[in-house]
């Protein structure tokens with residue numbers, strides 16, 4: 442067995458791991474990143490990018506399908522499934538290719554193409570192609586990401602069911618598909634397939650759609666998705682069987698009625714689990730929770746007081762791309778500083794689902810608020826001017842502010858172009874902006890953001906009624 446000694450060893454060459462390696466590289470320290478591949482990152486290879494490419498095609502189809510509303514007749518159009526999926530893959534390969542090239546151009550000293558497991562808090566065992574290597578490191582960063590999970594109902598057919606890892610490799614669109622799970626992956630991909638003409642039906646024993654928690658936003662999301670998609674929420678799937686031409690699914694709906702239907706394909710989108718099972722974490726002595734996952738501080742990313750840091754999806758803090766980048770940098774920087782670890786201030790949370798209408802959560806969710814301390818305001822997009830002009834007028838935005846100092850602290854947003862408005866609000870929350878300060882900002886006409894201003898005015902009204910804000914916080918004056 443060979444032995445290597447480095448300042449930092451990083452397990453996983455995804456977004457988080459690569460960002461950690463950049464910190465070590467910049468500091469001029471010795472480092473090694475260990476990953477068996479495939480390289481290119483989950484986001485670019487099988488996640489963010491191919492799903493957004495698919496959604497881009499679906500949006501084109503959806504626009505054409507709805508053109509008659511604007512007096513435009515489009516005849517003889519069709520979705521060319523193989524061409525749609527070919528573009529998804531070729532653009533995806535371009536994005537993932539840049540990352541792959543970067544990793545493959547690393548100095549051989551910095552990259553080991555194999556899996557790693559712990560043999561102690563400072564040592565890893567790596568079964569490389571030619572030899573087993575013991576890597577001794579002053580500090581170690583775990584950045585192993587997450588993988589799709591298989592629920593009991595799909596265990597018998599798991600090898601034939603698609604997950605987001607396989608779905609973009611399909612040569613053609615199926616005629617029909619059952620989607621298990623109505624989380625972000627399920628609704629983004631399922632709705633896109635539906636807009637491309639696939640007969641999609643969703644199954645979920647629970648009732649959630651996406652991540653909203655505000656009862657009013659939840660109700661509006663259910664109304665919209667029930668109208669455009671076939672959702673079997675609170676359904677009980679009793680059998681899934683492989684048959685000629687696909688899968689036969691038996692289920693009981695929420696009213697207790699039994700159904701059977703055959704689908705050409707199944708997408709399993711029932712959630713993802715941290716990749717820790719083959720890491721031999723018990724040899725590290727770090728604290729683990731009841732699921733065997735490392736307990737870490739979101740601000741230092743340190744696991745207990747060990748020289749071990751954790752970043753990206755595997756940390757379980759915020760499983761999103763920009764958070765994986767940030768966590769990689771924090772974990773990398775703290776691994777270099779160990780034992781003098783620094784607590785970093787995390788950015789305002791921002792989550793966006795690229796559905797139609799879009800879903801976004803900014804800052805605190807409704808469920809995380811202290812309702813004695815905050816008031817809410819809202820705006821419906823059902824009749825919002827620009828949304829009506831564009832024929833995308835539906836949705837509800839709920840905004841939350843503190844009674845004490847009139848500061849915006851969160852929003853749950855369902856409606857058109859929310860990806861942009863969510864950024865405005867996230868930046869405002871991070872800057873500690875008060876609601877009157879936000880209302881005093883310029884807004885053009887006619888734009889979607891006028892809806893946001895209406896919601897902020899409603900929030901200001903609630904603040905005035907609550908009556909705790911100081912006069913200077915209220916900033917009453919022209920334009921407010």
Ligand SMILES: Cc1cc2nc3c(=O)[nH]c(=O)nc-3n(C[C@H](O)[C@H](O)[C@H](O)COP(=O)(O)OP(=O)(O)OC[C@H]3O[C@@H](n4cnc5c(N)ncnc54)[C@H](O)[C@@H]3O)c2cc1C
Pocket residue numbers: 452453454455456457458475476477478479480482483484487488489490492555556557558584585586587605626716719720752753754755759760761762763765
């Ligand atoms: C379908 C889909 C759509 C998404 N869309 C979005 C989106 O639009 N916006 C957004 O912000 N986020 C999105 N995400 C989430 C985003 O992709 C992830 O948060 C992000 O990619 C996580 O990066 P990571 O570095 O933690 O993991 P990864 O990029 O998965 O990297 C982990 C690496 O660890 C390696 N590894 C695992 N175990 C070991 C081991 N034992 N030894 C060595 N190496 C190991 C793996 O090979 C892998 O290369 C999406 C995810 C999916 C699945």
Ligand SMILES: NC(=O)c1ccc[n+]([C@@H]2O[C@H](COP(=O)([O-])OP(=O)(O)OC[C@H]3O[C@@H](n4cnc5c(N)ncnc54)[C@H](O)[C@@H]3O)[C@@H](O)[C@H]2O)c1
Pocket residue numbers: 592593594621622623624625626627629644645646647648649650651710711712713759760761792793794795
């Ligand atoms: N636009 C984005 O930023 C984006 C897009 C895709 C994914 N992501 C990230 O990926 C993460 C994982 O997404 P996800 O959708 O896989 O997970 P999720 O946890 O958000 O959703 C899982 C869904 O499966 C349902 N479910 C659980 N058990 C089930 C069962 N037995 N049968 C049917 N349904 C079942 C849950 O109720 C839920 O609706 C997200 O949390 C998000 O961070 C982000």
